[in-house]
Amino acid sequence: MIGIGIIGIGFGARVHLPAFEALKKQVRVVALAGTDASETKRIADEHRIQFATTSWRALIKHPLVEAVSVATPPNTHAEIVLLALKSGKHVLCEKPLSPSVIETDLMTQTAQKSRLVHGIDFEFRMTPEWAQAKKLVARGRIGQLQYIHISWLTGGRARKDLPITWRQRQDGGGVLSEFGSHLVDFIEWLAGPIVAVSTDLETIKYYPKRERRFLADDMCNMLLRLKNGAFANVVISNVVHGGNGFSIELYGTQGTLKLVNNNLGDSVYGFELFEGIPGRDGVRRLLTPRSFSRENTLPSDGRILAFREMAKQFIAAIQKKPTDLPDFTVGRRVQRVIEAARRSAQRDTWVKV
Numbered sequence: 001m002i003g004i005g006i007i008g009i010g011f012g013a014r015v016h017l018p019a020f021e022a023l024k025k026q027v028r029v030v031a032l033a034g035t036d037a038s039e040t041k042r043i044a045d046e047h048r049i050q051f052a053t054t055s056w057r058a059l060i061k062h063p064l065v066e067a068v069s070v071a072t073p074p075n076t077h078a079e080i081v082l083l084a085l086k087s088g089k090h091v092l093c094e095k096p097l098s099p100s101v102i103e104t105d106l107m108t109q110t111a112q113k114s115r116l117v118h119g120i121d122f123e124f125r126m127t128p129e130w131a132q133a134k135k136l137v138a139r140g141r142i143g144q145l146q147y148i149h150i151s152w153l154t155g156g157r158a159r160k161d162l163p164i165t166w167r168q169r170q171d172g173g174g175v176l177s178e179f180g181s182h183l184v185d186f187i188e189w190l191a192g193p194i195v196a197v198s199t200d201l202e203t204i205k206y207y208p209k210r211e212r213r214f215l216a217d218d219m220c221n222m223l224l225r226l227k228n229g230a231f232a233n234v235v236i237s238n239v240v241h242g243g244n245g246f247s248i249e250l251y252g253t254q255g256t257l258k259l260v261n262n263n264l265g266d267s268v269y270g271f272e273l274f275e276g277i278p279g280r281d282g283v284r285r286l287l288t289p290r291s292f293s294r295e296n297t298l299p300s301d302g303r304i305l306a307f308r309e310m311a312k313q314f315i316a317a318i319q320k321k322p323t324d325l326p327d328f329t330v331g332r333r334v335q336r337v338i339e340a341a342r343r344s345a346q347r348d349t350w351v352k353v
Contacts, residue, residue, distance in 0.1 A: 002027045002318060005065035007056045007080060009034030011094065012071030013043050018299060019308035020069070021047065026315050027067075033059040060084050067117070067318060069311075070094060074172035078103040081118075085110050090117040092314045096181045097331030099172040101339050104332040111328045117317040119310070120331040122185040125324070126309035129271040132288045133250065133257050134190050141275075142252030145191055148224075148232035149251070150183055153243030154264055157205065157218065174216025175236045176201060176341060183234050184337045185330065186248070187224065194232075196225040198350045199341040205239040222341055246271075258283060268292065268302025 004020050004027050006012045012034075020029050031051040034040035044052035053059055060068060060083055067090035070080050078098050084091050091111070097104045097120055111118035124130055137145060165173075176199070188194060201217035218239045224232040237243070246267055248259040256276035263270030269292060274283040292305045299305065313325040337353050344351040 002315060003030040003064040003066045004028065004069055005031035005033070005051075005059045005062060005067070005089075006069045006071065007033045007059060008071030008094075009036065009040055009043055010071065012069065014301060015303050015307050016069045016071050016311075017043070017047060018304050019311050022304075022308050023311060023315065027311075030064040031059045031062050056080055057083065060087050060089060065089060067092070067314070074099050074177065078107055081107050082110055085114045085116055085118070088114075088116065090314070090318050092119045092121060092311070093328075093331070094121050095185075095331060096172070096177050096335055096338065097328060098335065099177065101332070101335050104328070104335045108328040108332045117314065117325070118328045119314045119317065119325040120328060121307060121310055122182060122189075122326050122330065122334075123303060123306035123310045124182050124186060124268070125189060125326065126306045126313075127268060127271055128288045128290050128292065129259055129273045130186065130248075132273055132286070133248075133259055136257060137190060137250060137252070141255060142250060142257055143254030145228070145230050145250060145252050147230060147251040148187060148191070149249040150187075150232070150234045150247070151244060152179055152183070152234075152236045152246045152267075153240050154238050154245065154267075155241045155243055156238045158239045158241050160205075169216060174201070174218070174220075175238055176217055176220045176222075177338060179236045179238070180220055180222065180234065180341070181334050181338060183236070184334045185326070187226070187232055187234075188333065188337075189326075190250075191226055191228060191230055193227040194224050194337050194353050195227050196350050196352050197337065197341045197344050198223040199344040201342070201345040204237070217345075220341075254278065256283070266302045268306050270302075 006016050029049050032044045032049045033053050033056045037054050041052045068084045070093040074096050081091050200221045202219040203215055204219045220236040222234040246261040250257040258274040260272050261270040273286045275286050276283040313323045316323040317325045340351045340353045
């Protein structure tokens, strides 16, 4: 039984905690750290977690904690992760690994030297429809991949009365980092390295002038060149009213695959996989071997199921079993692409990765 310590009571409590609890035959959440003492204690009591603290350092040092799950804002990851690794604890960290490429380099080098398990939560890889699309592309189902088009347009932050959090601030927030990191990971996982990027970043939601200068992008448009010769176009926003949801289109020399999720309330539940065949009008739906939507018990947040599958990979790696866990080298690589995208937006030109 592996003792897990969770740092963060936002996404950590909403997603990490129920996901690990679903794996109770293999792990036990023994510690929880959060910035709000009373709320941390309330959650810990509700879930019978024996150690609750406002000190993530104390959690890392706790003798029952063998592995740490980090769900804090990105600009805090480096300090937490480095201490955890130096303390001999395995680490599963939220994305992006860090807003700084220099920090991601240090985190990755430290993790590799430690010989501990280090993983990053690109949980969309665990979505069955995404995994199936990757398999079909690898098997040559659509021939040579030529073009990828991704549109992720929602209104999750469109309301004017929503409070500003770290997710909207420049130091680690913005849709390029929060959403774009998932998509950069998917593109390279599917089709190989991105070699150049051209990006336009904007803040289109209205904010008072005194706040606006501190805020990050809420609209992103990226053009990407891949080493294999393919191109990609990625459009992201979470402040558009009545957005079209989440779609990924993969165009090859012999066909097309489309991943479509029209569920504006959940970015994981609702994905369907479609295939377009040359000489036929329209597309046909492909059934995947498994789907989150066909599970017996569905939590209210689809990310719990995706993270649960990532947690399984993390546990398997600790147990020295075969695993598909993306490690810190993946997080470092994604951050290099993200940083190149930001430089491109600042310079208004293509930037090599």
